[in-house]
Amino acid sequence: MIPNTNYGNLKDSYLFYNIAQKTKAYIEKNPGKRLLRLGIGDVSQPLCPAVVEALKKGVEEQAKIETFHGYMPECGAPFLREAIAAHYEKRCIELDADEVFVSSGASDELGDILDLFGHGKTVLIPEPAYPAYVDANIMAGNTIVHLPSGRDNGFLPEPPENGGIDVIYICSPNNPTGAVFNREKLKKWVDYANKTQAVILFDAAYEAFIEEEDIPHSIYEIEGAKTCAIEICSLSKTAGFTGTRCGYTVVPKALMRGSMNLNSMWVRNRTTKTNGISYILQRGAAAVFTDEGQKQIHETLSIYKKNAKTLMSALNEAGLWFTGGKNAPYIWAQCPDNMDSWTFFDKLLNEIQVVATPGEGFGECGKKYIRFTTFGNPADTEEASRRIKELLK
Numbered sequence: 493m494i495p496n497t498n499y500g501n502l503k504d505s506y507l508f509y510n511i512a513q514k515t516k517a518y519i520e521k522n523p524g525k526r527l528l529r530l531g532i533g534d535v536s537q538p539l540c541p542a543v544v545e546a547l548k549k550g551v552e553e554q555a556k557i558e559t560f561h562g563y564m565p566e567c568g569a570p571f572l573r574e575a576i577a578a579h580y581e582k583r584c585i586e587l588d589a590d591e592v593f594v595s596s597g598a599s600d601e602l603g604d605i606l607d608l609f610g611h612g613k614t615v616l617i618p619e620p621a622y623p624a625y626v627d628a629n630i631m632a633g634n635t636i637v638h639l640p641s642g643r644d645n646g647f648l649p650e651p652p653e654n655g656g657i658d659v660i661y662i663c664s665p666n667n668p669t670g671a672v673f674n675r676e677k678l679k680k681w682v683d684y685a686n687k688t689q690a691v692i693l694f695d696a697a698y699e700a701f702i703e704e705e706d707i708p709h710s711i712y713e714i715e716g717a718k719t720c721a722i723e724i725c726s727l728s729k730t731a732g733f734t735g736t737r738c739g740y741t742v743v744p745k746a747l748m749r750g751s752m753n754l755n756s757m758w759v760r761n762r763t764t765k766t767n768g769i770s771y772i773l774q775r776g777a778a779a780v781f782t783d784e785g786q787k788q789i790h791e792t793l794s795i796y797k798k799n800a801k802t803l804m805s806a807l808n809e810a811g812l813w814f815t816g817g818k819n820a821p822y823i824w825a826q827c828p829d830n831m832d833s834w835t836f837f838d839k840l841l842n843e844i845q846v847v848a849t850p851g852e853g854f855g856e857c858g859k860k861y862i863r864f865t866t867f868g869n870p871a872d873t874e875e876a877s878r879r880i881k882e883l884l885k
Contacts, residue, residue: 507853540788550775568594598726620854670816806877
């Protein structure tokens with residue numbers, strides 16, 4: 493038996509392992525110190541009441557024979573697919589419910605969706621990038637073209653001049669940089685994909701943090717996107733589902749390549765490879781899209797946005813250049829004094845007990861940057877911000 497030898501091409505996933513080892517070693521040497529964690533992108537606030545009540549109701553229905561549900565439709569329960577399509581309609585985006593596919597979350601879907609393209613494709617990944625984009629394509633045996641970005645373009649690269657690209661990853665608001673594409677910049681990517689017959693995988697996991705009108709929440713707000721883009725969304729950061737796991741993917745029926753319809757292909761894929769998401773979770777997810785659910789999740793999001801303002805104020809006072817924070821839950825800061833990201837990580841950990849994420853873990857373009865998350869406890873964020881100001885003043 494010959495295994496998938498592409499796994500041998502993977503680099504060691506040392507980023508979060510190294511962070512864990514460094515923090516563990518620090519705690520062992522300093523047992524009385526409490527770390528303030530601004531590194532991992534996990535939420536700190538609980539599920540909103542509307543979701544919790546819907547989950548409870550779903551459990552109760554599963555306890556009665558007359559309301560019990562077994563296997564759910566592989567592509568998603570109609571009530572949830574219709575609720576999501578109606579949510580898009582509020583943004584003047586028309587979707588059929590069967591263009592929406594319920595998933596176990598964006599991370600799973602970003603890997604699974606590569607089934608649509610087969611192996612040996614050329615994939616364009618703007619960097620810095622979420623590491624799973626790269627690793628999933630190495631596993632699939634694809635050729636990766638790294639598109640660098642930096643401070644000079646606000647970490648918002650433009651399409652290349654040449655074609656030859658099969659798949660394009662775009663994440664906006666971006667993880668890790670927090671940079672966001674406005675309509676004009678995103679239209680350039682849509683036009684490029686339609687011209688070259690590439691397919692955009694649009695990661696919209698953080699769209700709920702967008703506040704400015706000129707920043708699209710969905711790529712389908714851009715004319716022509718339905719013929720070139722698949723949108724992958726998550727309730728993890730939008731509604732605190734990191735431990736609950738539910739998301740959705742939009743594959744328009746207008747998306748064709750050659751004689752193949754990608755919506756029909758994804759129906760076949762999901763009905764072959766999955767048994768769907770549980771009824772209970774889908775009931776909870778549907779509550780997110782009710783008026784009360786939207787009101788409650790935005791109350792929670794306001795806590796994270798306040799964290800962002802607190803941290804941005806501290807970084808401004810410290811004189812650090814950064815992007816993100818506004819319209820995004822991540823802040824991407826340039827390390828002071830030309831430090832590399834691991835050196836600055838060590839300085840924050842050892843001198844003020846703040847844990848962030850070294851930018852080097854997101855690619856070569858991140859070596860001089862560090863990522864802060866705004867998902868932490870508000871009191872911890874305030875204290876961490878105070879310590880950062882004191883350290884760098």
